[in-house]
Amino acid sequence: MHHRSRLPEKPRGVGAALSLALALALSASPALAAPPSPATEPDPVPGLVAGEGTAAPQLVTGLSEPAPGRPAEAARAHLAAHPDRYRIDTAQLTELAVEHAAEGRDTVRFQQYHGGVPVLGGQYLVRLVGEGADRTVESVGGKYFTGLTAPTTPAVSDEALRGLALDSVADRGARGGATAEDGGRIVLPGGGGRLVQRFVVRATDPATGAPLVREVFVDAVRGVVALARDTRAPYPTGGATAPGTPAAAxxxxxxxxxxxxxxxxxxxxxxxxxxxxxxxxxxxxxxxxxxxxxxxxxxxxxxxxxxxxxxxxxxxxxxxxxxxxxxxxxxxxxxxxxxxxxxxxxxxxxxxxxxxxxxxxxxxxxxxxxxxxxxxxxxxxxxxxxxxxxxxxxxxxxxxxxxxxxxxxxxxxxxxxxxxTADLDGSAQPGAMNEALADYFGNAIEVTTRGIPMTDPRAALMNESLCRTGTPEECARRRLDDRRTTVDDYIGAWSDVDNSGVHLNATIFGGALWDIRRALDPLVADRLVYRAITEYLTPLDEFVDGRNAVLAAGRSLGLSRTQLRTVAAAFDAHGIKAGWQSRIGMDSRGLLRSAGIEAPPAVAGGHWVASGRDDPKSVDESLYTGSVTAPGTRTRLSPPDGRIHLSPDTDGRTAVWQAIGFGVTEVLARPLSGGPVRSVFNSPDYGINGARISDGQIAVLVTSWADGRNRLLVFRDGADPVDIPVAEGHRLSDLAFKDGLLGWIESWNAEGVTFSAPTVYSLAAGRITAQYPESFPAGGRPGQLTSAQFAGGRLLWSRWATPPDLRVAIRSGAVDGSGVTDVVPAESPYAPTAGEFTASDRVVTYQRGGAKPSGGWTNAALPKLYQVPVTGGAPVRLSCNRGVQAYPAADRGTRVLWLDYSPGRIDLVVRDRPAGTC
Missing domain, CATH: 3.10.170.10 (Elastase; domain 1)
Incomplete structure (x- = not known):
């Protein structure tokens, strides 16, 4: 079997890491070189807006420097003539397009390459005015990523890369019959960069029969999926054109x-x-x-x-x-x-x-x-x-x-x-801006063509003419005058929800544009927004970049100081200004800002362990530890070896985790207080299903690539591992380990029936002390029982409803085999909708929500965390934060950590007690 780097137990962080559009890999908005002017004063674009995670500036305006010759050559010569200003290697730029506009304006759009491989979203623009010898540079900007060091030659075979791309739909049961179209090599920016192979994977969703299309980027050096997201079937362009570059399709x-x-x-x-x-x-x-x-x-x-x-x-x-x-x-x-x-x-x-x-x-x-x-x-x-x-x-x-x-x-x-033109990316803030611009011009086309005045209350309605019955207001799917703001209304969603919230958050930016159209002459507003698209925006730009682009376009159009104030005030009214993420009200304490990877954390004894990045813009995942009582402080645990470090567990003194890349997965361990990193398990013949630690002992569940058999090994103090026996034909998953007890879900087939059994094994007794088997019809999936873990002296697990849907029960079994009870029944109106949960000896915390309502996504429908006593009772909301709440990890009592998406990035946060009702 050639896919040795594929994890049998694949954390979501591997399949969806970086998947907030690169949005989270590149999440922070550029900081302005000077503070913005008060809303009552003109808000000109600063002369220089610094780039984020790069030495190249995001925007330089107010220029009037000679640039004679043809547009592309003049633009390249200008960049080369000012290396200290732009920090750009012009040899890595390829002319992508020249946008010719009226009044002798030309915008040259360059695509950044790294060693001959296109950089996703790496575009730099030079805006020229005049003709021939009289041509001058007016402004320059975009995203050029300095410091890229990623290799440009794959270390993984094409066959293995394609297989990994196809595996990205396996968790939906769609692997069979799926196809993967090669879209060529690309470098993901951030830190030193990351060489990936892009695929468009097409399959059929077995649950609905509908087409399933995913854009998948596979790390061509480490052999893991770097980014995977649902898409509306972009037509592959043969590998020559990367996402983030306009396709001549x-x-x-x-x-x-x-x-x-x-x-x-x-x-x-x-x-x-x-x-x-x-x-x-x-x-x-x-x-x-x-x-x-x-x-x-x-x-x-x-x-x-x-x-x-x-x-x-x-x-x-x-x-x-x-x-x-x-x-x-x-x-x-x-x-x-x-x-x-x-x-x-x-x-x-x-x-x-x-x-x-x-x-x-x-x-x-x-x-x-x-x-x-x-x-x-x-x-x-x-x-x-x-x-x-x-x-x-x-x-x-x-x-x-x-x-x-x-x-x-x-x-x-x-x-x-x-x-x-701008080719804005299709997810998170760039995707929301993409939708906002489409909303703006869609409505502008309609009201202009039909002669509807901007004062008409229905002018701001989107899709209002689609309904066969009902009023336009009842029919409209969105409205551009909903007055939503970043601080009050931005909804942080993960990649599985609306491509990280592209429609959920569209009217925040679109509303600002529509306010501009209502305040200015509509023709002036249309030309303003169009110029921002064609001459200023680049694929990975976010809301604040969009604000700066529109204002820069306004200055180049010759808008008056009063008009510029109006434009700035519209963005202010929608909260689109530098640093807005820090002003979102949250009821949790932040522990790790911009964790940047969708992978579960771990916590014990007041000490957390989580995957993150040295630089929020980096694509290299490391492992960090810190104290829940000292927010913002962290210590790196993992070595800087270029691998992905995730799936941690800790007993409060030592961390154990998986290091993924370069064809194999290794289990590593290190004391939280520091000291050497040691290898616990490393074999090219096995894949890792899970690693857990309890009182210094480490249990590792592995699967043989040769025959698919499980081994369960327990390591202590450098001695030879204890090999826990696994019955022939049985498969283990969802490993748990606490106080000398091992727990797992054991599955096997017998006479056409599938059995799954939460199981308890005592190390002291050397035998299974409890097993609670359930039978499922032939073809039923063993994964209907998941997430085994110990709490309150019992083994807990999740049971998906039959047939599998979004109803889940959390069950509890005695470790001596004496019986099972429900902590949260599947019939409860507050039943979980995901199998993962976490538990202390007092409470169970689980996720509820995540099913798209018939009327479209809302904040209330996004996954939220609920808490219930471990013995059962009435669930209450853990946190009232907006956006997705995911991957909870229980500490002592009612204290829980989780990954929170509210500010449009992934933050590791904590609450000591539940919020109750929201």
Whole structure:
């Protein structure tokens, strides 16, 4: 078996580490070189905004330095002429695009490379004004990552990398039949950087039958998954173009054959009204829903209810909606094709006439729409831009086809414009800004085209025309005048929830932009926001970067001091200013800021152990320890060996953990007070399932790569390990160790039945003292019992409901085998929704929430922590913090540590007692 670096017990920190968009790997907003001006004064962009985690500045404005020659050469020469100012190696820059604008403005966008490999999000921009010999540099900025030292040659085979990418969907039962498309090598920035191989993994979710698409980045040196996130099927570009670089994907999306001549036809819209449409008459006399009067054409297809996953990439071999004559049939309207065609034309006209943009790619490329798609054969209530085209769901009895709403179409087309310019990343703050910009222009296109004044209360509504019944206010999915702010409303979500909150937090930034449009002349506002997208923003920019970009765009547009005050005040009103994360009210104490990796911590005797980073921008995970009574202090435990250090356990005196990378996983240990790091277990023939420590003894559960058999080893004082017997054909998981007792979940098959049994083994007696087997039908998963641990002198575990769903019971069994009780029944309205929990001798703390409500994600629906007496009782909220609360670790009494996502990063925090109700 070649995937030796894959963990049989894979902590979420391996599969999803760095997965808050790089957002958490690159989470802190740049610090301003000078404090912002008061809101009552002009808020000009400072002359220099320092970069975060890099010596290269984020933004330099107020320049007027000669730059004669062609734009790209002049821009490169300018950067090379000022090495002390920019700290950039121009040999590592490749021209990505030149954005030509009116008034002799050119923005040269460079992509950063490291040893010939593109750096994700590494883009640097030079803005030029004037022509020829009179050309000058106006401003410079972006993200260029200095200090990259990562190797650029993989140390892991292509076959193993692909296998690891496919394994990223195994926990959803989707490994079988999955495919992994290679997207090329990329360097993840942060610290010295990290060489990864990008894959787009496509599978079918066995629970829903819907397509499952994940973008997976596999560490090509250490052989672990560095980043994995659900995506809307970006079309791979053959490896030459990395995420964070605009893809020239629209080329070839339209039919290459002769599309005929433009004529005016008719087609019914969604309401059955016959409307004029631009169509193309083919040489054979037939007509297609193709508008040849705009750029390279607007091509509209009808999926006729086919699954959206069937329309991947360019539409080769498919034809746009076709009619024998110029008058199209009723089906063109009922599926939403007519409205998709007309709305795409309206959006094209808006960008051309109002902003001077030549199509989505700025080069007059084709616009392709596929209307009337389903989701796995079921109604689809969604729309998305997939990298080459718009895809619109067919709706249901409540919602019309999504192509019917002009703001929806404008929203998706704006995503295409952003892809070809700023190319903002699709998760966390960059993703929320991406959604905010799409909301802004989607609404701007609709109100401008339909002549709706900005004072109309419905002007700020998104998607309000989709509902077949009800008022627009009831139908709207979002509204840009909801007055949400960072401090009061930002919701920190992990990667499994809305791509780290891209829609949850969109209206914070989008609301500021909409306030600007209401306060300024709408045309001025549109040009302002458009200039920020095309000339200032880069893929990994966050909210404060976006504020600075809009203000810089305003100064370059010549906005007055009063107008700049208005723009600054709009961002202030939405809490978008430097340091906003520190002003979020939290009821917990911070122990480790920007832990940066989604991996469980450990605590005992008032001492915590957790994975983190020396630099929040680094991608190298280390292990740290500290005291729960001394927030902000920490000591590094793990050696600086380039490996990932996680899955710790501690008995309050010594820590034990796993070091992952370079083909094997090793178990290490070190006293919390310092001293040498020692290797407990290291074998290329075994993978590690878990390592636990109790009173100085260390138990390690491993799996043989050769035959899949478990071994359970107990180490003490350097003596040979005790090998705990494991029955033939039995598998162990969820190791627990306390006070001389070992606990685990044991699983086996017998006569077509699957058995799982929480089990207690006494080291002193040398035998099993308690086992509580349950049987499951053939094909039932052994993982229906999980998370064994000792508390209050008993063994506790989780039991998933049958069939598996989001209802979980926490059960308790006597260590002598005398009986089982429920701590939290699955039928309880406060039942857990995740199998992981933690327990002290007094209380059990568990996670509840995490299921997406039918109306969309809310803060209340995100995973929160609850606490209940170990003997059972009424659960209460542990903390009222906003955002995801995950991976709790119990100390003494009611004190619990956990990873909290509230400020848009991962912080290790603690509470001494539950908050109660919130």
């Amino acid at each position: 629209a080329a070839g999306a339209a039919p290459a054959a002769d599309v005929g001549v433009p004529v005016i036809g008719t087609a019914p819209d969604i309401l059955g009204r016959t409307v004029p449409v631009n169509v193309a008459r083919r040489p054979d006399g037939s007509h297609q829903l193709v508008d040849l009067t705009r750029g390279a054409g607007i091509f509209t297809y009808d999926a006729a209810g086919e699954d959206a996953g069937a329309f991947r990439g360019p539409m080769t071999g498919r034809s746009p909606v076709t009619s024998p004559g110029p008058d199209f049939p009723a089906s063109t309207g009922t599926g939403g094709a007519t409205d998709a065609h007309l709305n795409a034309a309206a959006a094209y006209d808006f960008f051309r006439d109002r902003l001077g943009r030549n199509g989505l790619d700025g080069k007059g490329g084709p616009i392709v729409s596929v209307a009337n798609t389903s989701e796995g054969g079921k109604p689809s209530l969604n729309a998305f831009w997939d990298g080459v085209k718009m895809v619109y769901g067919n709706g249901d009895a409540t919602y019309r086809p999504f192509s019917v709403a002009m703001d929806v179409v404008g929203h998706e087309l704006t995503h295409a414009v952003v892809q070809h």
